Amino acid sequence: MFPDYRLVGFSGHPTSEGMGRLGIGDIDERVEEMELLGEQYADGRSILPVLELITVVVQASPGADGLYRAPASDEFIESYLAAARRHDALLLLNVQPGRSTMTAEVERLKKWLLEPDVGLALDPEWDISGEQLPGQSYGQTSGEEIDRIAGYLDDLVAEHQLPQKALVFHQVAPSVVTNEGAVGEYDGVEVIKSVDGIGAPGAKIETYNQLMLELPPTVNPGFKLFFEEDTVHGPLMLPPEVLGLQPKPDYVLYE
Secondary structure (H helix, E strand, O other), X not given: OXXXXXXXXXXXXXXXXXXXXXXXXXXXXXXXXXXXXXXXXXXXXXXXXXXXXEEEEEOOOOOOOOOOEEEOOHHHHHHHHHHHHHOXXXXXXXXXXXXXXXXXXXXXXXXXXXXXXXXXEEOHHHEOOOOOOOOOOOOOEEHHHHHHHHHHHHHHHHHHOOOOEEEXXXXXXXXXXXXXXXXXXXXXXXXXXXXXXXXXXHHHHHHHHHHHOOOOOOEXXXXXXXXXXXXHHXXXXXXXXXXXXXXXXXEXXXX
């Protein structure tokens, strides 16, 4: 996957425009918009479009099982996989586990992870435990859990002779992921850390620099921009500005 490609994507959920660009209007129009934007990120690489679909959505209420999350239906995922295939794009299944676990939710998605063009995106700020409630404090995962999930994906790739998969983990603050150095290297998986800080360009760059200080050699850099939230604080960063980050992001995501 790397260094031949740079991934450029939109994230979202179709029932809530506030959850990201991918959920606004016609899906094919959104992917075409993404492809045009992606051309500005080539910088000597081929662009691989990404649909990052929020597949397990954290909830404000506990639900019948007390886990504060709502999994998507198979029909819902299938419609986005079909759209991804119409555009030769990757589909990444984003997991906000609530009081479930990342591992449990990933294993529940196995049938989709056996597809050659489906990967994962983990959102550990919504990985809550104990008395935590969604949105009141950041959740957390560990490098060890990310490594277990990477190993699980790598086993699927090897056993079923699949193409290499992308495994993204989102990080908004240092506390959200502990011991990143535990993430190992796998032939079948490219692990990517997406830095998700919100704000004006200067604040976003500062967050990126901070969270890249301890980037393990087994993890690739990624960067997330927010069409709505970022522009409350200043102008949205332009592609040349994003490509000026060090290290240069291998994955650029817009919400």
